[in-house]
C-alpha cells in the first residue's frame with residue numbers, strides 16, 4: 001500500500017482521488033489529492049468538494065510506503081561502475097533493465113528493488129557546449145548540482161521527479177524521464193560526493209579507485225577492442241581528463257564509507273601486463289549500520305597466503321592481508337587481496353575465514369561470484385569486494401527498514 005506524506009495539515013483521510021501535476025522548476029512530480037472528508041449520514045454516501053469538507057493537499061507517495069535508501073557510487077568513466085551495479089542488483093535478487101517504453105538511450109536501470117541513475121544526466125552542457133567552452137564533463141561548470149540536489153532530495157522524500165537524460169550516443173540533452181522512488185536509489189557517476197548537499201543525502205557511499213596503470217589497461221581492452229579507438233587516442237583522452245580528474249573526482253574518496261582500490265600486483269616483479277591485480281577494500285570505522293568485514297580476528301594485522309591443500313593457486317599465487325589503518329584522517333579497516341583464483345568454487349574456503357560478511361547463508365558470497373563468473377573481475381579481488389559491498393548495502397537497507405518499522409535490528413554478523 002502506498003503511504004503518502006502530506007504538505008498541509010493532516011485531515012481525516014478517505015479514498016483519495018489523485019491527479020498528477022508537475023513543478024517544472026525542480027522537475028518534481030506531485031500529486032494533488034482531493035480527499036473525501038464528509039460522509040452523508042443519511043445515505044452513507046460520500047460527498048466530494050463543496051464548502052468546508054473539500055481539502056486540497058499536495059502529497060507524494062513512494063511505491064511501498066518507504067522512503068528510499070540512497071547510495072552513492074563514484075568512479076571515473078570505464079572503471080567498473082556498471083559491473084558493480086549488476087552485482088549489487090543481483091544481491092537483491094533481480095536483473096536491472098532500462099525503463100520500459102522509454103528513451104532507448106536512457107542511462108537508468110530499474111529492478112524490483114533498485115533504481116540506478118547515472119549522474120551524467122545532470123550535465124548542464126552537452127558535448128558541443130563543453131567543446132565550445134573548453135571544459136570537460138568532469139568540470140563542475142558542466143554539471144547542474146542544484147538540480148541534482150533538488151531531485152535526489154525529492155526522491156529521498158518519496159517524490160517522483162522528471163530527470164533529464166544525457167544521451168551518450170548523440171552527445172545531446174534529451175527530454176526528461178520519470179523517476180519514481182524505489183526501495184534503493186543508487187546515484188552513480190563522476191560526482192555523487194562532490195556537492196556537500198548531495199553528499200549529505202547519501203546513506204552509504206562507495207568510491208572505485210582504479211590506479212592509472214590499471215585504468216589504462218582496462219581502457220585499452222574496452223576502447224581498442226570493442227570501440228575501435230587507437231592507442232594514441234586512448235592515451236590522449238586519459239591525459240586530457242587527468243587534471244580535472246585529480247581536481248574534482250579523486251578527492252571524493254575521502255568521503256566514501258567504502259573504497260575499492262585497484263592496483264597492479266606486487267606478486268610479479270615489474271609487472272606491466274596489468275592482468276593480475278592487488279585490490280583493497282577500505283572500510284570506514286564508525287559508520288552507522290555498517291560493520292566492516294574482517295579476516296580471522298577483528299582489529300588484528302594479518303597476512304595470509306591461502307594456497308595450500310584447500311585452494312588451488314597457480315603462479316603468482318594469492319595473498320590476503322587485513323588490518324587497521326588511517327585513511328584521510330579516518331580510522332579504517334583494510335582487507336586486501338593480491339592475485340587471482342584458479343577455481344572460483346574454492347572461494348568458499350576463503351569465505352569461511354571472513355567474518356561480518358552480512359550473508360544470509362553459508363557460502364552466499366561464493367554463490368554470487370559463481371553466478372556471475374563471466375563478469376569482469378570475477379576471479380580477483382574486484383569481483384569479490386564488489387560482491388561483499390553489495391551484501392553490506394543489503395544489510396544496511398534491511399536495518400534501515402527495520403528501524404523505520406520500529407524494530408531496530410543488529411547488523412547481520414554472519
Ligand SMILES: Nc1ncnc2c1ncn2[C@@H]1O[C@H](COP(=O)(O)OP(=O)(O)OP(=O)(O)O)[C@@H](O)[C@H]1O
Pocket residue numbers: 075076077078079080081082083084218219221222376377378382383
Ligand atoms: N574488475 C574488472 N576487471 C577487469 N576489467 C574490468 C573490471 N571492471 C571493468 N573492467 C573493464 O572496464 C570496462 C568498463 O567497465 P564498466 O562498463 O563496468 O565501467 P563503467 O564505469 O560503467 O564505464 P562507463 O562509465 O564508461 O560506462 C569493461 O568493459 C572491462 O573491460
Ligand SMILES: O=C(CO)[C@H](O)[C@H](O)COP(=O)(O)O
Pocket residue numbers: 076077120127137138167168169171190
Ligand atoms: O566521463 C564521462 C562519464 O561517463 C563521459 O565522458 C561524459 O559523460 C561525457 O560523455 P561523452 O563521452 O558522451 O561526451
